[in-house]
Every structure is written in structure tokens, then in C-alpha cells.
Amino acid sequence: PQITHCPEDILDRFICTDLDSILNNPASLDATSKFYTGIPEVEDNCTGTIIDFQDRLVSGDACAGSAIQTIRRVFIVADQFGNTNTCEQIIAFNRPSEVFFPADTIVRVDCNNPALPTNQEGNLAPSVTGAPYVINGFGEAINLVDHRICGYLLIYNDQNSVICPAKNGLLRTWRLFDECAGMVTNTRTQYIQYGDFDAPIVSCPALDLDRNGQIDPVLIYSTSPFDCLANISIPMPEVEECSAFTIETRVY
Numbered sequence: 001p002q003i004t005h006c007p008e009d010i011l012d013r014f015i016c017t018d019l020d021s022i023l024n025n026p027a028s029l030d031a032t033s034k035f036y037t038g039i040p041e042v043e044d045n046c047t048g049t050i051i052d053f054q055d056r057l058v059s060g061d062a063c064a065g066s067a068i069q070t071i072r073r074v075f076i077v078a079d080q081f082g083n084t085n086t087c088e089q090i091i092a093f094n095r096p097s098e099v100f101f102p103a104d105t106i107v108r109v110d111c112n113n114p115a116l117p118t119n120q121e122g123n124l125a126p127s128v129t130g131a132p133y134v135i136n137g138f139g140e141a142i143n144l145v146d147h148r149i150c151g152y153l154l155i156y157n158d159q160n161s162v163i164c165p166a167k168n169g170l171l172r173t174w175r176l177f178d179e180c181a182g183m184v185t186n187t188r189t190q191y192i193q194y195g196d197f198d199a200p201i202v203s204c205p206a207l208d209l210d211r212n213g214q215i216d217p218v219l220i221y222s223t224s225p226f227d228c229l230a231n232i233s234i235p236m237p238e239v240e241e242c243s244a245f246t247i248e249t250r251v252y
Helices: 016-022
Strands: 002-005 010-015 041-043 050-059 069-078 084-094 105-108 133-135 141-143 152-164 167-178 183-195 201-203 238-240
Touching (some): 010 016, 016 069, 016 084, 152 183
Parallel strands (some): 010 084
Antiparallel strands (some): 002 041, 069 084, 133 141, 152 167, 167 183, 201 238
């Protein structure tokens, strides 16, 4: 069989975390798979052409500017009579070219929101507030928190502040340590507000003072026949609220 075109080398698409998804993975030859990296184009007078491959992994020095790992993929094309031909494709796995940091955010904590994950210091976890990430070769975000990825290590610390009893502020400082440079190469701050940001839901008292079996749209109380005054207990409204609240009654 004649190989008319070998798949193009892939030198700048993948990062180091993608290696296990491609190495020795038959799905990388399936055009319908997200792991697809190409197959040879073949001409043969006979039917039943079979395409197989063998991967050899070569390590590099990312800190010297080369790929961290490289797959040298040899395609073996065979026909039914045992005739074969080969070609080679190179697939490189590099350090990410960019790290993306989370934006400032507001996290709502209300009656319907269960207890949110926290870190060891008791602050909201990055899984809730957002975390720095890189994009892999499949367009997916890879979280950097608690991982050493491609020679990068991420660390952060928090400063808390109280805005009001039901709201808090968190200033989170992210530091990206580059193991190749041996130093922190990027520092970003993220401001996080969390707490109860929703106003209470208040409903007027549902009472039937005239006892006609229906809720009174207006509450009417009888007065004394001599001085047109009445002593009444102001009914409390129905309140849906998680945080502590007060009720102020004004009489006009």
C-alpha cells in the first residue's frame, strides 16, 4: 500500500496533562473522537487495508524550551497480502502558554443554598469562588489548585473582612510559582463577597377577624363606643429569611 499523506505533526496544540489521553490510545485514530490526531491517507489496489500504530515516548527539557514529552508515532499500513508501509508523526506536549485567573465574584448564601465547601482555614474553597486554570488541547479548563502542572505550582492566601453581619469580604491573593524560573512569576488578587444578598420575603398577616371563612384584605378592629380608641396587638407579618432580621412597625 502507498501512503500518500502522513498526518501533520502536532507541535503546539497539547499541554503536558494531555499525554495520557493520546499515548497508545486507539481513539486518537477515530475521526469522531475528541482525541483524534489524524491517520495516514492510503492508496492500494487491494481492499482490506489495515492501519496500526506504535508510540514511542521521548522526554524533553521544558525549561530549555523544548517539549516536556514527545510521542513519535509510527503508522504501519498493511494490506491483506502482508505488504506494509510506514510513516511517522510527531506529537508534542508542552507547558501551557497562558494561565487564566478568576475574576472578582459574589457568592450568594441563602436558605436554599447548602453549606458550601471550605478550605483548611474555613474560607470558601476555590471550587466555589473560581480558581486559576489552563486550557488543554481539547479546549477544556484544567484547574491548577492543589496540582503541580507542567512545572507550575499555584499557592494562595486569604484576608477576611466583615462588611455587615450577613455579608463578608475575602481578598484572595494568587501566586504562580514557575519551577523553571525558580520564582513567583505572576501575582493576582481576587475580591470575593459572600453572604445573604437577597431581601427578606414578607407577606402580610393572613387573618380572618370577621370570621367569615375568608382572609381579610383589610384588617378592621372595633373601637370603644365612648372614645373611638382601641387597644390591639399588631399582628406580625410572615417572613422568609435566613439571616437575623428585625421588624419595625409604624402606626399612622
